Each structure stands twice: as structure tokens, then as C-alpha cells.
Amino acid sequence: MINVTRSMMPEFDKYVQMIEKLWHTRWLTNNGEYLVELEKSLEKRFDTRCAIVSNGTLALLISVELFDFPPDSEIITTPFTFVATAGSILWQKYKPVFVDIDRETFNIDVRAIESRITDKTKAILAVHVFGNPCEVEKIEEIARRFQLKIIYDAAHCFDVYYKGRSIYKYGDVSIASFHATKVFHTIEGGAVFSDNAELVERAKRLRNFGFDENVQIVDKGINAKMNEFQAAMGLLNLEIVDREIEKRRRLYEIYKRELRGIVEFQRLSEGITKYNYIYMPVVFPSGDIRDAVHEELKKQGYNTRKYFFPSLDTVFDKDNRCEVARDISQRILHLPLYGDLEEEHVETICSVIKACVRG
Numbered sequence: 001m002i003n004v005t006r007s008m009m010p011e012f013d014k015y016v017q018m019i020e021k022l023w024h025t026r027w028l029t030n031n032g033e034y035l036v037e038l039e040k041s042l043e044k045r046f047d048t049r050c051a052i053v054s055n056g057t058l059a060l061l062i063s064v065e066l067f068d069f070p071p072d073s074e075i076i077t078t079p080f081t082f083v084a085t086a087g088s089i090l091w092q093k094y095k096p097v098f099v100d101i102d103r104e105t106f107n108i109d110v111r112a113i114e115s116r117i118t119d120k121t122k123a124i125l126a127v128h129v130f131g132n133p134c135e136v137e138k139i140e141e142i143a144r145r146f147q148l149k150i151i152y153d154a155a156h157c158f159d160v161y162y163k164g165r166s167i168y169k170y171g172d173v174s175i176a177s178f179h180a181t182k183v184f185h186t187i188e189g190g191a192v193f194s195d196n197a198e199l200v201e202r203a204k205r206l207r208n209f210g211f212d213e214n215v216q217i218v219d220k221g222i223n224a225k226m227n228e229f230q231a232a233m234g235l236l237n238l239e240i241v242d243r244e245i246e247k248r249r250r251l252y253e254i255y256k257r258e259l260r261g262i263v264e265f266q267r268l269s270e271g272i273t274k275y276n277y278i279y280m281p282v283v284f285p286s287g288d289i290r291d292a293v294h295e296e297l298k299k300q301g302y303n304t305r306k307y308f309f310p311s312l313d314t315v316f317d318k319d320n321r322c323e324v325a326r327d328i329s330q331r332i333l334h335l336p337l338y339g340d341l342e343e344e345h346v347e348t349i350c351s352v353i354k355a356c357v358r359g
Contacts, residue, residue, distance in 0.1 A: 002345055004305045005279075006338040007180040008244045010236035018232040027228065031208075034231035038186075041238055046166035048195050051203035052231070056155050056177030056190035058224040060088035062206045063151050063173045063192055064125070065220075066199055069094060073122040075151075078108040079312040080325040081127045085153050086312050089125065097121070098313045100322040104267040106130065106281075109324070110138040114146075123149040128167060129308075131156040131278045133269045136170045151175070154193075158184040159245060161274035168193035173203075178234060183248070183276045184241045186234035189226055247339035248277035251346055255280050255335060258350035262357050280337040281307070284357065287330040293356045294333060302349055305334040 022028055035052060042050050053059050064075070075089050079098040089096040097116050102109045106129040113124065124143055126134045134152070143150045150171035154160075158176060160167045168174045173196070178189030192203040202219065205212055210221030256265060264283040268275065284290040294304050309332070311325040335349055 001301050001303050002336050003303045004334050004336050005181050014236055022228055029225055029227040032228040034228045035226055038231045038234045046168050048169045048193050049197055049200040051192045051200050052226050053190050053207050053224040054226050055188045057084040059175035059190035059192050062203050063175050064088050064092050066202055067149050069122040072120055074120040075123045075125050076116055077125040078127050079322045080106055080308050086316055098317055098320055098322050101325045103324050105132055106266055107134045110135045113142055117146055123151055125151045127153040128157050130281055131160045131276050133162040133167050156278045159276045163271045164273050169195055173199055183278050184237055186230040189230050244339040245276050248337055251337055251341055252277045254346050262354055280335040281332055283331045290331050290333050293353055296352055296356055307334045
């Protein structure tokens, strides 16, 4: 089977060489050498501060915790996202308030945000869906006017730049996922990014049970530390990620050329100055056609994914109908896209899609 994505991997011998050192030092976790080096490398690459954690969901939980919102707070977010976005709000006992999405960008519809703000609203948790930057200037203007915090779920955004700046530099904090299915990965992993040094330092305390540098308990923390095996994988993947992104770009452009006029594509922000081609989402004329394509490709050895599905308002707030998100979630499908995928497979996939849609 050809899967919808495939993890980028460094040379095996290089990884063995790095982890061989761990058998001598026995320093496997707790802010080890590789983790420190990876953090510094990411901060230099993206010109901002970061606290690396063990996965993207914990990065979200820590980001929400950073601001100590009152117990009955509401956080505005999107229903068209992975369930962890809403889950991080619910786990903190806050209320996610879903705002519908823009039909073309798939991001939160900024025109609808103000109507959902109440005196309990404390933050906007927006998602750069599939690495496509939100309308950050408009979100920041709304947040300033209503004195709200901005948390960006930038799980898909490794190496995405908006108007010449890393997307991680926007908002109060941004989170990244370094899961194995992402463009850049550390097997499992994530990070909290911010230009605010105090927030990043607190995130580092929260990931380590609330301990400060003097091993004094000064905060209410959890265990979200990344181990050295993961950090070593990340350091090696940093060396090859640019090649991976370029390979994805070529395949992405073949899909768009072959399927133009057959399916709808996500409209990317005009402000993007660098993109990572993390996924290949396409939208079909109907849910029935989407499902037929999904099944036919599976028969021919190609796994696709209905992602994001379902729209989260149907799970956590059924009375608040986000019609656009519901519609897109019923018609969207992600096609295989990764650096090692051969062009002939892309052409076969496109041929199957054309036959299904036209038939």
C-alpha cells in the first residue's frame, strides 16, 4: 500500500552513531545534550524562542495553561482541525467556542469571530490549517481590541513563512507538532514558540513538573520532556528537511496541474513567502464522489485520508452549526504526498480521480 504520508528518515548509520553515545553517557532525558542543541538550532532557524516538548498535544495544553485563565473561561477556536485542538481546551475545563471557517482557505473566518466574543472570552486559539497562515493581522487587531490572548495551533507549519517571517513569531505563542507524519519530525514531539522569553521560560518549567533551574518547585507542571533518542532524530532530520520539502513541492505541483478543474484546492494565503507542502488536500463536488474515490484508490493500493473529519462542532457542540466546516469535512480527501513518492504513482492517482469524477 502507498500511504497518505511517509516519515522522512535520516541515514541509519548516522542515527546509530548519535545514539551510541547515549550508551556511554546514560543521559537519556531531562534536558540532555541533544535536546539543548535541537532547541538552539530551531531558535536560530526561526528567529524566535522555543521550548521543545514530547508531543504537539502537550504543547497545546501547556500553551493554554501559560495564561492562567479563570475556571469558566471561553476560548474561540475552529471546528475544522484535529481533535487535539479542542481537546486541549476541554482538558483545562474551559469552553471551546467554535467559529465557522472560510470556504476557500479552510481557516477560521475572521469576519465571524467578534459575534462569538462574550465577557468570558479570554483567548483565540486559531489554526493555520494544513500550514496555511490565518489572517494574522485581523486576528491580532481583534485580540487587541478585546484584550484577548492569541494561541496559534501551527502544528503543520514547520518552515512556513508569512511576509518574510516564520509563522511561529505571530501571536502570543504558537505550537508545533513534530509527529512522525509531519514534514519535520522527532518521531513524537512538539514545541512552544514565542518571542516572549518569559512565556517560553515558563513553558520549560511546566514541561518539567514545575521545577526551575535550581530544581525548586515554583509552578504547577507536568511531564512533557523530550528524550534524547527523539532529539537525535530531530537533529539529523534538520539536515535533510529542505530536500524533503523540495521533493514534495514538485509532486504537489503535478497534482495541481493534473487535477485543475476536476477538484477544488485550498487557497493559500497571498502573504506566504515560504511553504512546506505538508499535505495534498482536495475537495470533491460531493461527499459521495469523495467516498467513491477513497474506495477506488484503496482497491488499487493507495491509502487516502478524510482529514479533517468530522467537523468538531458535530462532536462537542451540536447546537452550534458550523455549516461551511461541516460541508468541507464531508468532501475533503488527502492524497498521498511525501518526498519518496514516485511521480508515476501521482499520475495513477490523478487518473483514478478523473475517471471517478467524470464517471
